[in-house]
Amino acid sequence: MIKAVKASLSEKILFIFLICLGIFAFTSFFLLKNKCLSVKEVNLEKVNFPDPENIAIMNVECGNIVIELYPEISPNSVERFKTLINKGLYDGSAFYKVIKNTLVQAGDLEYGKKEYLDYSKIGSGKSKLGTLKSELNDDFEFTEGSVGFARSTEFNTEDSEFFITLREIPIYQGEYTPLGKVIYGLDILERIKTGNKAIYVLRPDFINSFKMLNAN
Amino acid sequence: MRILILLLFCLNITCVKADEIYNLLKIPNLEIFKLKSKNNIRYLNTNNDFKIGVDDNITCKKTKKINLNKKFPVIEKNLSLYNSNFLKKIQLKYIVLCEDLFISEINTGGIPDTQKRTLILDINFNQKYFERMIHHEIFHMIQSSHRNYFDEELFSNFNEPNFIYAECSTCSNRLNLDLYENTKGFLTEYSKSIPSEDMAEIFSFLMTNKSKMNEIIQKDNILKNKVELIKSGLSKIDNNIL
Numbered sequence: 001m002i003k004a005v006k007a008s009l010s011e012k013i014l015f016i017f018l019i020c021l022g023i024f025a026f027t028s029f030f031l032l033k034n035k036c037l038s039v040k041e042v043n044l045e046k047v048n049f050p051d052p053e054n055i056a057i058m059n060v061e062c063g064n065i066v067i068e069l070y071p072e073i074s075p076n077s078v079e080r081f082k083t084l085i086n087k088g089l090y091d092g093s094a095f096y097k098v099i100k101n102t103l104v105q106a107g108d109l110e111y112g113k114k115e116y117l118d119y120s121k122i123g124s125g126k127s128k129l130g131t132l133k134s135e136l137n138d139d140f141e142f143t144e145g146s147v148g149f150a151r152s153t154e155f156n157t158e159d160s161e162f163f164i165t166l167r168e169i170p171i172y173q174g175e176y177t178p179l180g181k182v183i184y185g186l187d188i189l190e191r192i193k194t195g196n197k198a199i200y201v202l203r204p205d206f207i208n209s210f211k212m213l214n215a216n
Numbered sequence: 217m218r219i220l221i222l223l224l225f226c227l228n229i230t231c232v233k234a235d236e237i238y239n240l241l242k243i244p245n246l247e248i249f250k251l252k253s254k255n256n257i258r259y260l261n262t263n264n265d266f267k268i269g270v271d272d273n274i275t276c277k278k279t280k281k282i283n284l285n286k287k288f289p290v291i292e293k294n295l296s297l298y299n300s301n302f303l304k305k306i307q308l309k310y311i312v313l314c315e316d317l318f319i320s321e322i323n324t325g326g327i328p329d330t331q332k333r334t335l336i337l338d339i340n341f342n343q344k345y346f347e348r349m350i351h352h353e354i355f356h357m358i359q360s361s362h363r364n365y366f367d368e369e370l371f372s373n374f375n376e377p378n379f380i381y382a383e384c385s386t387c388s389n390r391l392n393l394d395l396y397e398n399t400k401g402f403l404t405e406y407s408k409s410i411p412s413e414d415m416a417e418i419f420s421f422l423m424t425n426k427s428k429m430n431e432i433i434q435k436d437n438i439l440k441n442k443v444e445l446i447k448s449g450l451s452k453i454d455n456n457i458l
Contacts, residue, residue, distance in 0.1 A: 102236065138256065153242075169236050170251050171258070174309075 035191045036062035042184040044213070054078075054180070055213035056085055060095075060192065061205055065185035067147055070178060074135035077149050077158060077177045082212060084109070084127060084160055090210035096122050098194045098201050102169070105150055106207055107161035114206045122200070127160035134158060135177045142172035145182035145189075164189055241332050243268055243312060245278065253292070255300040262314035269319070274327060276314035279339060284313060287339040287346070294350045297423060302454040306357045309333040315340045322386055326353030330360045345393045348420040355419035358453065359412055365449035368411040374441040375401055385409045395421070395428075401438030418446055422458055 007015070039062045047066075049055045054069040071078040084090055090107060092114035097105035110125025111118040134155040142148065142165050150161035158177055165172070166189060182189065195201040237246045237260060245264035253259070261284060265277045291311065303309065307330040317324055317338035325341040326349060328334075335357065341349055359366045372381065379401070382388035392405035403421055407414040421429050422443065433440040450457050 171236055171240060171248065174256070175240060 036188075039063055039188055039191065042066060047184075049213065052213050056082075056180075056210065057213055058090075058185075058210045059208040060188060061208070062188045062191045063185060065188055066183050067180050068183050069147075069180040073137050073140060074149075074177050074179060076132055077135050078179055080129065080132055080158075080160075081149070081162065081179050083129070085210050085212055086215065088210075089127065089160070090207050093207045093210075094122075094201075094204040095192045095206070096201055096204050097163075097199055098192055098204070099199055100194045101166050101190070103163045103165050104189055104192045105161060105163040107150070109160050117204075119200070119202075123161070125160075129159070131156060132158040132177075136174050137178055138174040140173065140178040142169045142176070142178075143181075144168055145186045146172075147179040147181060148172065148176040149179055151176065166190060241310060241312070241334055243334070243336075246312060249284070249288070249313060250292075253296075255296065255298060255303055256309065257295050257303060258310050259288070259292075260310055260312050262312065266314070273320045274318070274336075276317045276336065276338065279313055279315050283315065283339055288313070290347060291337065291339070291350060294347050294423075297457075298354070299454070299456065302457060305453050306330070306354070306361045307333045308335055308354065308357050310335070312336040313339050317341075325349035328353050328357040328360065330357055342393075348393075348424050350420075351423035352416040352420040355416040356412065358419070358450070359415065362449065362453055365452050366412075366415060366446070368415075371415060371442060371445055372411050374438050374445075376438070379408075381408065381410050381414070383410075385413050393417075399432055399436045399439055401436065401442075403432070403439070414442070415446055418442055422446070426458070 041063045044057065044064065044066070049068075051068070054071060056067045056069060058065040058067060069078045069081065084107075089109050093106045093109065094112045094114065094117060095104045095106045096108065096112050096117075097103075106112070108122055108125035109127050111121040112123070112125060132149070134149075134151065134157075136155075140146075144165060144167050146165045146169075148163055148165070149158040150163050151157045162179060163176075164182060166186070193201055193203070193205045235246075237248070238244050241260075243266055245262055245266045246260045247263045248258070249261035250259040262276060262278045265275070268274045291313070295311065298308075308328075310333055312334055314336060315338060317327065317336060319327060323338075325338050325345070327336040329336075335353055337350065337353070382390065385406075386409075388409055390405045390408045394405075395403055396405075402408050402414065403417050407417040418429075418439070429443065433443050447458055
């Protein structure tokens, strides 16, 4: 006859502890893997935008980023930006240059798209609309969430690439054409995949869609 | 496929020189020293030695705080003589401060770069000529951005017919920066090196000791002509500089 063995108190405590540890490890694995966890999502229908003509909505993996554009500061550049948005050309564009806690850059329409990513040429692609004259503004401060047109080392080479600052970058003032500012979703941009000790990102995150508010 | 993997690997291990100042000026190890000034000049300090240029031929060392605090007021005072509009026209926006600046192993006071709108200044440069050196280097930026206003052939023709400049500024031993007692068309020995250095020397004296210059040109016709050419060129850029 088999005699039932009763677990001691310490064995019971150890057993409960191991179960708790297992649950904790399991949930942590899934929670930590989800980079979009605790991102604040803006409800666009509940927000009353004073200038809806100049509101652009960029959708990425973790949600929507709302950008207010400033045509009064950079009229030609904002017009170009809107044209590219309205044509849907930024959809699928890679955030190929990401400097942690500093900036994210996307908008290479030739070599930086989801369907065609060329690491040897990325950053040199063209929109085929030609380059623009820089619209520099000595008063525009590149604070956290500022959107600017990227350029080569020369001025007047703006085309389609843009960057968004994740912190204040005072040295950019008067150096880059301002396009606008992020008014919602900066925390979403902070989740964009960064390069591992490099400024260029392998297997980068992409813009799912980029639309003007009025186009929705 | 192997090439792609190799490329991806190279991209991944590329060192992050990605600070925003480096992206703009392509000079590593800089930090903001003073960003706001009346004439919009931005001062950058070197927090570590750097090497730039072809084969890293330009080298400069990081600044010591004590030297920087001593020299910065002098630099700022001299640069405040130029208004923001003028500085924009001569494409000067950034002053990089470092110590012991060398180009191809030759010590130099400053290196102007109109393309990057930058002037690198050696804050350890000889105290005796320091202020004048600042204006001397600024003239190179003026000339570089407005070459047609400062015709070197026309300028050289003011000299005695038998005078010949050197092939380049460092190709001769005419390096002394002391003011001649008897000028005879040249303010310093270095003025005799090449026309652009001659012009820069005149400009630097005009900016630092205008009354002495006025006194000199009363007795030296060659210098008088040279000064007039420089003043004429400058007035086409900005009437308020001299």
